[in-house]
Amino acid sequence: PLGCPAGTALLPLSLSLCLLLAASFARDAAPESCNCSQPLDFEAFRAAPLAESCCLNFSSSNVSLLDWGALLGVRGLRELDLSRCGIAAIRNAQGVPVTLEVLHLSHNQLESLPGGFLEDAPNLRILYLDWNRLRELPQSFLKASRRLQEVYLGYNALTFLPSSLLQPSLQRLQVSNNSWDCSCALLSALQGRPDLATELTCHTPQRHRGAELLSIPRDELCRSHGLTALFICLPPLLLLATIACCFCKRKRKTNYSFGGRRPPVAAARRRGEGQRAGAPRIPPLRPLRAARCPLREGEEGAAGGGGAAPALPGPSGEQQGPVRGGGDPGGIPGAAP
Template sequence: MPELCLVCWVLLLGLAQACPEACDCGEKYGFQIADCAYRDLEAVPPGFPANVTTLSLSANRLPALPEGAFREAPLLQSLWLAHNQIRVVAAGALAPLGHLKSLDLSHNLISDFAWADLHALHALQLLKMDSNELDFIPRDAFRSLGALRSLQLNHNRLHTLAEGTFAPLAALSHLQINDNPFDCTCGILWFKAWALATAVSIPERDNIACSSPHVLKGTPLGRLPPLPCSAPSVQLSYQPSQDGAELRPGFVLALHCDVDGQPAPQLRWHIQTPRGSVEIASPNVDADGRVLPSALAADGQPRFQAFANGSLLIPDFGKPEEGIYSCLATNELGSAESSVNVALATPGEGGEDALGRRFNGKAVEGKGCYTVDNEVQPSGPEDNVVIIYLSRAGTPEAAVVKAGGPEQRLPGLLWLAQSLLLLFLTCTCF
């Protein structure tokens, strides 16, 4: 047994004395230090002592930090990597360093950074990422850095910041973020308000300035004039062409999403049907009314047609098109959504009774309900159901559909006839 213990101590001593050939290792002020700066290194060398707490790799020629680059040094508290040529920090390069308190990645070329690795660095107090090529920071990048005191992001390529980016940094006392090419649009106004109200020290405030738009170029963020901004709002509606109109099988369902907000929101549709989910992020019908290839189903026929004015048409509505139709609008200030649930039934299937039960159920709850015959404006999928009833066959004729926006004439696609009864019912509760 004594011999075994001696072997263990020898092995431990050997680990403590290990050091890469290109580096100098030793103890100073109670810290185990590995100095590998100014060695023209092009990769992180192997062979560090397991108990090293401070590692300097500054002023080398490292092009990247791969996964597991510091696996041999799990007790690191300080890591200095400034003045290299690092472009990429891969996922898993920094995550194992749960004891890290100081990290210097400044004066590199970093554009691709594994932000999720920061979630494991709960002890981090200093983070220097200035003088890089960063153009984006995820909203939750700093969510686990409650101990961080100093953050340096100056001299990067940041155009905007997600609202609440710095909210998790409860201990933050120093922030450098000057000399970034900020787009001074509505999405940056929260940062102006936060910077004016925070107790965090923010030096060189006049150099936190607008790069665009041109009329505001050079304007310090703190002196940015009021901008006409508003979060998105949406109103999803549909208009039967006339009460009690009868249509032949394969009729058209028309929805319209009326969107408001500044800057102009981006509109997309989310459709959930028995066939699965469909996302439409941009118009698939051009300004001349021609259907783009992206709107065509496998049989070459258009299934969903999205227009630039916010209208959505289903040219051949049937059971496979039943489901929830959602209109979503997003701009720099937020998002809004409105949905409607569309069902198809034939007389005698009990659809009318089912809708009646919905009315009666809401009445029991003490909520008022009403029907709108000509125009329906739902606010959500739960209390808004469109039930379409089918009747007999008939002869088609050309149709013009108005869906809450500019008139859309659909030659050769949309036909009205006196054959199917189109009945729109909704229950709006208050």
């Protein structure tokens, strides 16, 4: 129009070019969207693996034993769906596709995970492990997942959470319908993240079954577990003390039998001496000897003839006369003729 500068007419065209360039740069910077709607067969993939793909959907495949190593060579893999595959075990579990962000392992038959599984998954953001039979998780589970945002662990048989899972970036933790042991250690692990424990319901101990973990006073929970540990340790200690006491008594009795008492022969001899000591003392018998008495004159011949026995001392010490051979007591003083 008349009176307008010549460059004014080019202004709308310049703005349009700028908008087109900005949209082009934004499209190049934005990540390529993945389409995981078309499921693949896992065995067919193992026979002809893909070198590069942003998404792999193996849901509902028949995979009882998952060969995790077959997935490590796929470049650019960001989402992996292995749900409803009947997976009961995982082998070759070391390593993770470095670009992996979303992993689906729900609705399987996993009872445990191999040690080191998902230990080094730096870009993992969302993990689905619900509807399995898991009883425990590895101690270093998700240790390097600094970008972790959501973890789904519901409908398992878990009793404890490893502290490595509770990343500062974690925003959603689904843990309902498990067998949680409401211990002082579990409460301490979740103490700084009460927003993550809203669905954690106690299964043990029995007196807290059905109660939410955060509704139990810390003093009661920690003290009760201390008393439980004491009651568990007390019976074995009492049993050991009883055994030690019996052993000491038996050893003392054995020492008395062999050290304080005399052997059977010596004891019998001692008893015999005691009996003799209590009885009246009887002097030992001495052999009788014939006393030699001087013969009277006139009797030497008779004695030499052997007709009479030698004279014996009387009861009072005096000598008796010789006894004649015929039994005549005439030679004994005091005897009747």
